[in-house]
Amino acid sequence: MVDSFYTIPGAPFLAHLSDLHNRDYRPVEKSLLRHRPELICVTGDIIVGAMPEGDVSPLATQPNALALLKACASIAPTYVSLGNHEWMLDQKDLDDMRATGAVVLDNTWIEHDGLVIGGLTSGHVMRHRRALSNLSEEERGAHRYLRGRGVAGIVKTAAELLMESLPDDDWLMSFASTPGYHILLSHHPEYRRLIPKEVELILSGHAHGGQWRFFGRGVYAPGQGVWPKLTKGIYDGRQVVSAGLCNTAPAPRFFNPTQVVYVRS
Numbered sequence: 251m252v253d254s255f256y257t258i259p260g261a262p263f264l265a266h267l268s269d270l271h272n273r274d275y276r277p278v279e280k281s282l283l284r285h286r287p288e289l290i291c292v293t294g295d296i297i298v299g300a301m302p303e304g305d306v307s308p309l310a311t312q313p314n315a316l317a318l319l320k321a322c323a324s325i326a327p328t329y330v331s332l333g334n335h336e337w338m339l340d341q342k343d344l345d346d347m348r349a350t351g352a353v354v355l356d357n358t359w360i361e362h363d364g365l366v367i368g369g370l371t372s373g374h375v376m377r378h379r380r381a382l383s384n385l386s387e388e389e390r391g392a393h394r395y396l397r398g399r400g401v402a403g404i405v406k407t408a409a410e411l412l413m414e415s416l417p418d419d420d421w422l423m424s425f426a427s428t429p430g431y432h433i434l435l436s437h438h439p440e441y442r443r444l445i446p447k448e449v450e451l452i453l454s455g456h457a458h459g460g461q462w463r464f465f466g467r468g469v470y471a472p473g474q475g476v477w478p479k480l481t482k483g484i485y486d487g488r489q490v491v492s493a494g495l496c497n498t499a500p501a502p503r504f505f506n507p508t509q510v511v512y513v514r515s
């Protein structure tokens with residue numbers, strides 16, 4: 251794991267963490283304690299989004315996720331947005347995340363010392379919520395989490411999947427018109443086309459650096475396909491994409507170390 255420093259004029263000194271996927275959080279904590287950023291932005295995928303085991307929360311079975319948030323919140327103000335792997339988390343789970351001291355930004359924003367910080371929730375989370383809201387009480391059952399089927403089991407067609415995977419971007423114009431320096435936590439880098447130009451800094455992950463990197467370029471990223479454009483580094487002078495803190499693919503990473511990203515002016 252490497253510490254990477256990126257310069258964006260006007261940005262506060264912040265740490266950008268993405269894609270922990272329940273791996274050991276302590277190397278990340280050590281990095282944060284070494285560099286002491288003014289704020290910490292966690293852009294989702296703190297867990298691995300498998301089906302919950304019965305009614306037990308994934309946050310209980312994957313303890314590094316809440317431990318990371320707690321460690322972050324003890325170091326600096328911490329803001330979190332939701333990635334695709336958080337698709338099944340319910341409101342109690344989000345409350346448990348907030349209990350660590352971190353601020354969960356679920357399609358909303360807050361103002362903090364001249365900063366306007368927003369969190370754009372993954373469309374995969376929204377798809378699951380929309381699908382759940384369409385189920386009858388009988389279909390939903392009395393269980394906390396759906397049993398034996400994920401989103402793919404309750405959304406029927408490819409077209410439906412595509413439509414239902416869109417994020418909720420209705421609030422972005424209000425966010426962007428709020429006075430201040432705008433930081434948007436958007437797990438998916440490919441959502442950039444939805445983000446108003448007034449947003450000075452976009453923080454993203456999800457691409458895992460493109461899995462393998464050759465000649466400074468990633469090979470594959472979910473949501474972008476082969477030879478993806480947005481995998482690691484600064485794009486358009488305002489988007490910082492992290493290669494992530496770990497990997498979910500069974501294939502190893504080549505020439506693509508995991509990274510703790512720091513942004514500064």
Ligand SMILES: [Fe+2]
Pocket residue numbers: 295333334335437455456457
């Ligand atoms: Fe992701």
